[in-house]
Amino acid sequence: MKGTSLSLGTDKIFSVILIASSAVFYTMLGGMDAATSEGEIAASTYPRILLIGVIISCGLHILSRSNEPNPVAQFPIAxxxxxxxxxxxxYLVDIIGYFLLTPVLLxxxxxxxxxxxxxxxxxxxxFITFTLYGVFDLVLNIPLPNGFLGE
Known part of the structure; x- marks a missing residue:
């Protein structure tokens, strides 16, 4: 039958990658603290809703038919x-620290x-390094990882 095969173009391959990564993140949220009192929403509720939305929308995209030809998937090395x-x-930000690792990455x-x-x-x-420091550490009182620099 013509049009019944499921072909994976680059957009659908990307959707599969998003589903896999969303599933990994969803399982990582299992370690977050639950709500402390009745009627309170847990910290993991909003991220879980978003991840479920990503999984559902990507799944629907994969199952949808497209009349356009699918280009060959290419993944750039960069x-x-x-x-x-x-x-x-x-992985390394807790070990090395925010102020050493963030500028290098940026x-x-x-x-x-x-x-x-x-x-x-x-x-x-x-600018970005010190702005993020100001927002998280000074405004929100969320300490950034010091790494081996210590306190």
Whole structure:
């Protein structure tokens, strides 16, 4: 039968990746604290609702038929490097610390993207690093990881 086969183009492959990563994040939320009193909403409720929405919408997209030809899936090397760097950052930020690791990541990402204006990159790195510090540590009173620098 024509049109009954399920072909995976790049958009549908990306939907599969989003479903897999959303499922991983959903299971990681299992360790979050439950609500402390009756009628209170747990901290994990809103992220879980969003992740379920992502899974459902991506599932519907995969099952939908498209009349357009699907291009061959290609994954750029730089994209894989960026994903690896962000994953490494998440893993290492508690060990190394926010103030050492964040500026390095924020400098490397635009360089990978091909930006050559290093003065602008350094300015934006410092601006973003200290703005996030101000918002989280000074305004919201949420301490950022110190890593091996200690208290």
């Amino acid at each position: 994209g894989g490097v960026v994903i690896g760097l962000i994953g490494s950052y998440i 400098f490397v990402l635009p360089v990978i993207a091909g930006f050559k204006n290093y003065k602008a990159i350094i300015f934006s790195v410092l």
